Amino acid sequence: AQSVAQPEDQVNVAEGNPLTVKCTYSVSGNPYLFWYVQYPNRGLQFLLKYITGDNLVKGSYGFEAEFNKSQTSFHLKKPSALVSDSALYFCAVRDPAFSGSARQLTFGSGTQLTVLP
């Protein structure tokens, strides 16, 4: 079965510094990987996804993520953090090798990012 791990519950970074939110995955085949962000009292907003192709994926609000097959990782990055980036970030995976409920989006536990002014 597919799974996602976000090893850090909390990440703190100073405004203007680069940020990284870590994600590792486990699938039987080639993964489809996604990042979502949840602001307080808001829904999940799609940031970016990796399906195939270039390992560096660019998304919304200046975020990017790098797919690393050998390390089974898909870390979210941003060169310069903003206070407004403070939110809960979720990594998710889908495994196209399966069908039905087994191929649905499986989410990590989330990482709370706090950008300090």
Added chain:
Amino acid sequence: DSGVTQTPKHLITATGQRVTLRCSPRSGDLSVYWYQQSLDQGLQFLIQYYNGEERAKGNILERFSAQQFPDLHSELNLSSLELGDSALYFCASSVGQETGNTIYFGEGSWLTVV
């Protein structure tokens, strides 16, 4: 704004009661998904519909049911509610069923069971 609309945004109800959550997918999207977010379970997939037909079922309790109507809106029915059903329920939609399709989420319906 993702384009996925959920109502109501908040509701409080008593144990044993029944509620219906409503979802309108993004224009043109045929797939609708329901997810539950709780502190102890995280984000859990409940059920998926595609063009009116059930396509996948996840960790959905027998007390819960859903359907997708011909106009593609969907409803999630929760009955015999228990305190543990208190959670944020998300509806999401995608254009099709392909695994690579982006799934867009609504803002959720906060359910509190007292």
